[in-house]
Amino acid sequence: VSQAGEIAHMVAPSALFMRICVAYIDAMTFQTVSPTAEGRHVAIAGAGVIGLSCAFELVRRGARVTLFDPADISQSTSWAAAGMIAPAYELMLHGGQIDDAMSTLCFASADHWPDWARAVREASGLPVGHDTRPTLAIARTGEEVVRLDALFEQLRAGGKQVFRPVHGLIVGGARSALQLCSDHQVDNRKLLTALKAAIGRGGGKLVRQAVETRDEIEALAGEVDAIVWARGTRETCVSNMVKGQALALHPVAGGPTQVIRYGGGYIVPKADRIVIGATSEADFASAEVSYKATDALLQEARAVCPALSGARVSERWSGLRPLAPSGLPVIGRLGEGKDDFVATAHYRNGILLAPVTAKLIADAVEGHTVSQISKAFQPTRGMAATA
Numbered sequence: 422v423s424q425a426g427e428i429a430h431m432v433a434p435s436a437l438f439m440r441i442c443v444a445y446i447d448a449m450t451f452q453t454v455s456p457t458a459e460g461r462h463v464a465i466a467g468a469g470v471i472g473l474s475c476a477f478e479l480v481r482r483g484a485r486v487t488l489f490d491p492a493d494i495s496q497s498t499s500w501a502a503a504g505m506i507a508p509a510y511e512l513m514l515h516g517g518q519i520d521d522a523m524s525t526l527c528f529a530s531a532d533h534w535p536d537w538a539r540a541v542r543e544a545s546g547l548p549v550g551h552d553t554r555p556t557l558a559i560a561r562t563g564e565e566v567v568r569l570d571a572l573f574e575q576l577r578a579g580g581k582q583v584f585r586p587v588h589g590l591i592v593g594g595a596r597s598a599l600q601l602c603s604d605h606q607v608d609n610r611k612l613l614t615a616l617k618a619a620i621g622r623g624g625g626k627l628v629r630q631a632v633e634t635r636d637e638i639e640a641l642a643g644e645v646d647a648i649v650w651a652r653g654t655r656e657t658c659v660s661n662m663v664k665g666q667a668l669a670l671h672p673v674a675g676g677p678t679q680v681i682r683y684g685g686g687y688i689v690p691k692a693d694r695i696v697i698g699a700t701s702e703a704d705f706a707s708a709e710v711s712y713k714a715t716d717a718l719l720q721e722a723r724a725v726c727p728a729l730s731g732a733r734v735s736e737r738w739s740g741l742r743p744l745a746p747s748g749l750p751v752i753g754r755l756g757e758g759k760d761d762f763v764a765t766a767h768y769r770n771g772i773l774l775a776p777v778t779a780k781l782i783a784d785a786v787e788g789h790t791v792s793q794i795s796k797a798f799q800p801t802r803g804m805a806a807t808a
């Protein structure tokens with residue numbers, strides 16, 4: 422049952438620019454890699470942010486790309502996302518270390534985001550809503566204060582920009598606060614639209630069809646040199662999905678001008694909506710959106726930011742985050758000698774990790790030696806459904 426003027430929908434777990442010769446700077450080592458994908462035909466199964474980003478990068482390196490996805494982009498987990506680029510706050514949430522493989526990957530991708538956003542914007546001629554204002558993280562309880570303090574120490578030790586705002590207690594119920602300079606946002610929906618347009622401009626094709634095998638792909642698109650499997654939740658044998666529910670408000674006078682994070686909650690102001698999230702449900706009976714759960718998110722957000730009380734709900738939705746048993750993204754070649762690659766299981770960090778994933782996949786497709794850090798994310802035997 423939809424309330425007046427609201428859109429309520431469930432995003433299913435479904436899971437394309439100028440031929441520019443670029444010298445690509447390695448996101449981790451900053452070494453120049455010469456593009457060698459020129460003229461190769463690459464099929465990509467899955468047109469969420471990961472599939473689209475891999476396609477964009479490969480088209481940029483001169484490849485001919487055909488994407489497959491049975492569903493419209495508005496049905497993707499990427500559309501359901503809040504668009505946060507949040508290596509620091511997510512580091513705290515997953516309990517990692519500043520120098521572990523995951524954090525290194527996340528910060529490298531965040532650093533690459535401004536260049537990536539510019540490239541997508543220039544290639545598509547469309548805006549992506551990249552907003553570099555830092556994220557305000559607040560602690561409301563003693564436990565949250567301890568966690569935020571620990572994050573502060575980790576970030577400082579790792580040489581990351583973070584500071585305690587002078588007016589620390591600037592939002593409702595805050596006992597301490599941090600400005601996280603690495604953490605910012607993009608309008609994920611504008612990004613997806615721009616990526617699609619850029620890929621189309623570069624000659625990439627999108628086929629609205631589900632594909633499971635190389636034979637199916639080649640029957641539809643002709644012979645391919647490589648396949649990238651990027652269908653989100655469909656790429657893992659062990660179906661580890663975590664449901665997330667969220668809602669959006671119409672913009673309101675006096676509303677927040679930067680991303681605010683508190684516990685597992687967040688407020689993400691965009692030009693045309695204010696996204697509020699999110700639940701994190703490992704055990705769920707139904708993938709549907711629930712008014713009870715989203716009302717609870719709204720109440721929590723209003724306690725943090727009372728100005729939101731005057732804003733009307735415009736939309737409620739749910740999505741399923743793809744998670745591998747390891748908890749890490751899976752990015753790389755599927756078995757020695759095969760021209761099959763996988764990019765999936767980005768869990769909470771698909772938008773953040775899109776640029777670095779696209780780079781790692783394009784490098785792997787071109788046969789470049791994988792960088793040291795990417796070894797932590799290689800597919801392991803038995804974990805990928807597609808072979």
Ligand code: GLY
Pocket residue numbers: 503505665698699742768769770
């Ligand atoms: N990246 C935020 C979320 O998954 O809720």
